[in-house]
Amino acid sequence: IERFPFYALSYFQQTVVKSLQNGTFSGSGYNSLGIIYGVFSFSNLLAPTVVTVIGPKMTMFFSGLLYSGYIAVFIIPSTWAFYLTSVLIGIGAAMLWTAQGHFLVENSEASTINRNTGVFWGLLQCSMLFGNLYIYFDWNGRTEISVHCVSSCSETILRLVKDKTILLLSPCMAYSGLELSFYSGVYGTCIGATSEFGEAAKGLIGISGIVVGVGEIVGGGLFGLMCKNSRFRRTSVVFLGMVVHFVAFYLIFLNIPNDAPVVFDTNTLKNPYLTPSVSIALLCSFLLGLGDSCFNTQLYSILGHVYAEQSTPAFAIFKFIQSIFAAVAFFYSGYLLLMWQLLLMVLLGFTGTLCFFVVERMQNFSADLQEY
Structure with missing residues (x-):
């Protein structure tokens, strides 16, 4: 629940921060998100130790307090507090x-891991609905926005990092990071900066976030609840996610101006291949959410299946x-044109x-050997 406001906030953060630029505040939404995920990445190396020492419930509680502090910074924005709470x-x-x-794994079995993952992912992505509903109604028409344990956990991580399965899944995990930054921070900013959308552009950021959330929830429910648990299903869902994302990337390339991610003080100056369409933009939002749920639910599922004892x-x-x-x-999003960002995601997504x-x-091969 604590992540609900953060998920919605991250979706339009760059747009908000651009409107806060003045003599006392000079933060960047992209830089903040880059700091968050940079610290996030290295903190994951210590996280298993903390979870083992104080337990998952207390860890989630204290983490929620840190989320609240970050959100509270936007009440009275200041640059130093903005970046400190990002850390x-x-x-x-x-x-x-x-x-x-x-x-999640502790309370699941092999027969329920897909169902539980789907329920978890669907509830998580409800944040994209509730937070962005507020954004749409409030922003529509606006042009500006105001010890032993430590050693044991470390050894396990180091051992798993070298494991063939983890190494092979790494490109898929990496792709989930690129597309996460795109749908949660970059795409909404692109829509808000598209001059052809006129005064409705800022309000469309909220609608886009809602539609992304709908795609996430549909994917989580469809793949987590309606499908039976099988390894074949995982590959089918991941392939569907790749196709859905590639279609979305192509439509975004045609529909959104190439300079949309990098303009800060003005709206877009370049013209896309098609006349920007709200319908196509929102369709892409849905496809981004649906594809993201495909990759994330199946990564959770396969990790929970393969590493049930080392989750x-x-x-x-x-x-x-x-x-x-x-x-x-997030760090390169403010500098690379849209076409290059899309190309990077296509290459890594396919790999x-x-x-x-x-x-x-x-x-499958290991399971067949065990049967014999």
Whole structure:
């Protein structure tokens, strides 16, 4: 629940921060998100120790307090507090994701891991609905926005990092980080900066966030609740996620101006290949959310299946890889034109999907050997 306002806030953070620029505040939304995910990535190396020492429930509680502090900064914005709480929430996020991954696997069996993952992901993404509903109604028409344990956990992480399965899943995890930064921070900013959308552009950021959330919830429910638990299903869902994302990237390339991510003081100056369409923009939002749920639910599922006895360090490694690539993406998002950002995601997404297929093939082969 604590992440609900943060998820909505991160979606339009760069747009908010651009409107706060003055003599006393000079923060950057992209830089803040980059700091968050940078600290997040390295904090994941310590998260398993914290979860083991104080337990997943207390870890989630204290992490929630750090999330609250970050959100409270926007009441009276100041640059130093903005970046300080960015560091703190990066630490809190690592603890929270690792703790909830451990808690999820601890309370699941092989026959229920997909169902529980789907329910978790669907509830999590409700944040995209509630927070962005407020943004739409409030912003529409506006042009501006005002010890032994430590050693044991470390050894386990170091051992798993070298594991063939983790290495093969790394490109898929890395891709989830790039597309996370894109749908949660960059795409909404692009919509808000598109001059062809006129006065409705800022309000469309909220609508886009809602539609992304709908895609996430539909994906979480469809793949977590309606499908039976099987390894074949995982590969099918990941392949669907790749196709859905590639379609979305192509439509975004045609529909959104190429300079949309990098303009700060003005709206876009370049013209896209098509006349920007609100319908296409929102369709892409839905596809981004749906594809993201495909990758994340199946990564959670396969990690919970393969590393049922080592879930805490496995999820820590997953979030480490995901967040470090998200951090890198947030830092370059304000400098790279849209087409290059989309191209990077296409290349890594294709590689990650192939590697996921290899891992599933390995798991099928191992299961067949055990039967004999």
